[in-house]
Amino acid sequence: MFRIYLMTSPSHYSSAPVSKFLLICFPNYQSWQHWLALPFSFLFLLAMGANTTLLITIRLEASLHEPMCYLLSLLSLLDVVLCLTVIPKVLAIFWFDLRSISFSACFLQMFIMSSFLPMESCTFMGMAYDRYVAICHPLRYPSITSGQFVAKASAFIIARNALLLSPVPLLSARLCYCGKNVIENCICANLSVSRLSCDSITMNRIYQLVAGWTLLGSDFILIFILRAVFKLKTEGAAVKALSTCGSHFILILVFSTILLVVVLTNVARKKVPMDILILLNILHHLIPPALNPIVDGFQTKELKQGFQKLLQRGF
Numbered sequence: 157m158f159r160i161y162l163m164t165s166p167s168h169y170s171s172a173p174v175s176k177f178l179l180i181c182f183p184n185y186q187s188w189q190h191w192l193a194l195p196f197s198f199l200f201l202l203a204m205g206a207n208t209t210l211l212i213t214i215r216l217e218a219s220l221h222e223p224m225c226y227l228l229s230l231l232s233l234l235d236v237v238l239c240l241t242v243i244p245k246v247l248a249i250f251w252f253d254l255r256s257i258s259f260s261a262c263f264l265q266m267f268i269m270s271s272f273l274p275m276e277s278c279t280f281m282g283m284a285y286d287r288y289v290a291i292c293h294p295l296r297y298p299s300i301t302s303g304q305f306v307a308k309a310s311a312f313i314i315a316r317n318a319l320l321l322s323p324v325p326l327l328s329a330r331l332c333y334c335g336k337n338v339i340e341n342c343i344c345a346n347l348s349v350s351r352l353s354c355d356s357i358t359m360n361r362i363y364q365l366v367a368g369w370t371l372l373g374s375d376f377i378l379i380f381i382l383r384a385v386f387k388l389k390t391e392g393a394a395v396k397a398l399s400t401c402g403s404h405f406i407l408i409l410v411f412s413t414i415l416l417v418v419v420l421t422n423v424a425r426k427k428v429p430m431d432i433l434i435l436l437n438i439l440h441h442l443i444p445p446a447l448n449p450i451v452d453g454f455q456t457k458e459l460k461q462g463f464q465k466l467l468q469r470g471f
Contacts, residue, residue, distance in 0.1 A: 174333035177262050177349070178255045181246065181342040182431045193250035196442065200243045203445040207232040207239075209463070210449040217462035223301040224286050225459070228449075230310055231279045234272050235445035241268045242441045246342045259333075262344040267325040269343065269441065271317045274371040276444070278313040282306075320371070323363055331355045341434055343441070 182189045210232050214220045242265065248254040257265075290297050324346050331353035341348040346364055350357045 174259065174335075174337045174352075176256050176258050176337065177344070177352075178338045179245070179249060179257060179342055179344075180255065180338060180340050181249050182434060183340050184429070184431050190250050193247055196243065196250070196438070197247060199442050199446045200239060200247065203235060203239050203243075203442065203449075206449040207235050207445065210459070211236075213459060213463045213466055216466060220458060220462045223303065223306045224283065224290075224456075226303075226306045227279060227283045227286060227309070228459075230313070231276060231283075232449055234276050234279065235448055237268065238272050238276075238441055239445050241265055241272075242343050242438070246438060249342060257344065262339075262349060263325045263329045266328065266344045266346060266349065267322065270321040270324040270346065273441075274317045274321065275313050276448075277371065278317065282309045282313070317371070320367055324360075324367065327360045327363060328353075331357065331360075340430060342438055345437060 180186075182192075211229055214225045214229050245254075245257065245265070286301050289300050293300070328346055328350045331350055332355050333352060334354045336352050339348050339352065346360060347357070350360045
């Protein structure tokens with residue numbers, strides 16, 4: 157039924173300027189995609205509930221007003237924004253078949269996805285540095301990682317990624333969309349949208365590749381920080397480092413491995429099914445927000461105690 161709609165839709169092959177797009181999730185498996193709504197809804201509620209609880213706990217418990225917890229709050233805010241930007245639209249498609257998205261909303265979603273995901277990585281770098289100073293230079297920790305440090309780090313994280321990645325949606329929005337308006341994806345990913353245009357997208361591809369590898373390189377700074385901590389003979393140093401950075405390190409390995417597999421598969425001329433790439437793209441925006449507050453937040457002793465105090469007081 158949906159394929160017939162696409163073929164008879166006048167906007168699909170219209171030469172008029174495009175004012176909206178249609179999102180197709182899993183184009184080869186339309187009949188069963190609604191079953192994914194159940195696990196996606198659970199992960200979405202888990203992400204929103206865990207991050208909201210973390211933010212409330214840090215906000216109301218005075219003992220948690222310290223640099224590490226402020227960075228965790230920033231991470232939770234980024235997770236909440238990413239989830240609210242991407243997942244409700246995906247669920248609306250699965251549950252109610254609401255596939256239409258306006259031109260401006262599509263590129264706003266593209267901007268938030270492009271800039272906020274790297275902001276998360278930078279936030280983890282700040283958290284790793286905080287733990288590095290706490291473990292390697294405990295006497296200097298209060299003077300180095302002060303409230304001023306958190307404010308400067310947050311401003312740098314937001315400005316750096318917003319400025320570096322703003323050209324991604326701008327380059328796509330400047331293209332002329334005069335033909336197809338059906339996006340074979342659940343989200344407004346840069347290349348999924350730009351390849352629908354009537355213009356050349358070479359610049360879009362080059363800029364996304366350069367910006368992506370530039371920002372990905374910052375993730376691997378975490379490896380050097382962990383390496384420096386592991387060299388210490390201080391009792392429990394490695395455990396403390398992994399308690400803060402371990403989950404992010406695992407996520408980096410998982411998604412870097414997935415990226416490597418996709419690249420090698422394409423080089424070998426064995427095309428990866430589009431539906432697999434779409435699923436990985438959605439999970440990339442859903443699993444980290446669901447895991448980050450649980451793994452990085454509530455396994456911390458201070459946060460556990462703060463949460464227990466709030467429960468005893470009934471918030």
